[in-house]
Amino acid sequence: MSLLRRCALACVVSLAAVAAVVAPARAQDTTVAGVRIGLVYAPGTRPGVLVLPVDGTAGDSIRAILERDFTYGDRINVITLEPSAIPQFGSGSARPNYPLFTRLGVAAILQVTPTSFGIQVTVHNAGKGVAERTKAFPLPSGTLSADWRLALHAVADEIEQWVTGVRGIAATRILYVSAGRVWQVDSDGANAIAITSSGSNAMSPVWHPKASHIAYMTMGATGQQVVIREIGGATRVLPTRSGLNMTPTFAPDGYTIVYAHGAESGTDLYATNAFGNEPARRITVGRGSDNTQPSFSPDGRRLAFTSGRSGHPEVYISDADGTNAELLTPYNFGDQSYRANPDWSPDGRLIAFEAQLAGRMQVMTIGLRDRVIKRHTSEGTNEQPSWAPDARHLVFTSNRGGTKQLWVLDVESNTVRQLTHAPAGARFGAWSPLLRAR
Amino acid sequence: MTRGTRVLALSVLALAAVSACRKKPEVTPTPSGPTPSPTCDQRCRDSIALSEKRRADSIAAANAARDAAERERALATTKATLAAPVYFEYDSDELSPDARATLDAKLPIFRANPSLRIRVAGHTDERGSDEYNLALGQRRAAAVKRYLSDQGIDGGRFEIVSFGEERPVVAESNEEAWRMNRRAEFEIIAGAESLVAPK
Structure with a gap:
């Protein structure tokens, strides 16, 4: 009995502590114009x-x-x-x-x-x-x-x-790939239009932090290139070495682009000026392993990425220059399932990723402060999560409806809705920042 | 044997006997061979020479056709050996003993064809991340190139590329399809016209 009472007391105390921690955050939320x-x-x-x-x-x-x-x-x-x-x-x-x-x-x-x-x-x-x-x-x-x-x-x-007290995310668009072309669709599923021409063999589109440009990868017969496209304007192939060049991401500074380059000894992350001709500098030391799918923290100081350096893919975080890399997702020795595709939430608190569970990818989040992992999907295969600017919604690819389409998930309630109904299927969803009406 | 066929067989035998008897007087004591018999006039000799030539020609043609067919077969075997894909385990770029044997069979072809250049394309099954699979495919193609280079074939004769899980051989979702799709493929990019089978 006294033990129970002590537990209850502990609960109250810890709840109060949580409340104390949460309170400033909420106060912050309410100080809006x-x-x-x-x-x-x-x-x-x-x-x-x-x-x-x-x-x-x-x-x-x-x-x-x-x-x-x-x-x-x-x-x-x-x-x-x-x-x-x-x-x-x-x-x-x-x-x-x-x-x-x-x-x-x-x-x-x-x-x-x-x-x-x-x-x-x-x-x-x-x-x-x-x-x-x-x-x-x-x-x-x-x-x-x-x-x-x-x-x-x-x-x-x-x-x-x-x-x-929290701004909505309706004035946003989502990039995706259908039949090798990059498309965009409004957040409510309306107005789906192709951005790149047919036969572009595109993958992995991403937004510039100011939504002025997008970057994506195109696949050719001899290798892959990173393409940067001004919205409503010209395209430019990023000057990279030949071979595999993929998974571009813009840094929050709007100038730096980080991408994965692979040739004969694994794939590593490289950084360069997205709009210049400077030689790229390598920022991961994978020693023959594959290091891909970079995603910046909102302050631009940290980087999450997928690495196979431990023998199979896991999510790591490092400083933006690649130093101080540490394993983020825990795994058990001998575990062959894997974790990949991190996306850092715009509020900096969570990283969404995909994890293989019973042979199928599922969308997960991990808290950066407490490393608590939450699973958000179970029906079909669910992968490639990308955060909305509210750090609460994720767009992801799911085959739960029979074909691969984009779905939107509210990570707080785990409710989902289907975003695309593309006849040729859709994947590689990338949620834009808040857009300004022209 | 029916009655009818028995009669037919007998008549054939009889005919053979008759023609043997008729031919007998024509046999001369002169040695047989290309030398025409004195009884053979020019027309006769020409006709014999022509038939001899035709026979020789047809033998030569038959031999040539056989050689060509053999060469064709050897070339087809060479091409098939060259194109034979190597297969990988899940999420691995390690070359199994089977994969090494497949690659070893290609070595004499590279040695016999110094101008031959190949593109090695790495592929994966559909499981896992679409993007990470591009890197995995690249690693598989690189492992193949490294092995062939280690066996003494100039590495400059290989280009490598990855298509990840984007180009499956079997577009299904089961173990067998996945096994077939985890592969490296070989495509001739130079020296196809002058390709010869190794001696």
């Missing part, structure tokens, strides 16, 4: 948001896109009501029916009005019964065009920040 709706986002608690019907020819599209963005963000509980069934405004008033909505679990009411140059958005605090904030957003002409959609996604992201 703009007005708060009096809601503090907590995992597992999603404020209810109601988007009122929107007038105008594009009104239904605007409302549907905003609602879908909030749903996909996994931080807001979108509450939908039959428009005809609910009197949205009090009698003889332009004010929403606050008491009714509050009873229905609505925390914030979104009122969107078309203007001559875009939309005006008002966020009402249902609990307090006041309009908290109004802002006009310009939208480009060409309703439902790619630019218009991106601009509207950015509106959704800003509203999500008002409501939850």
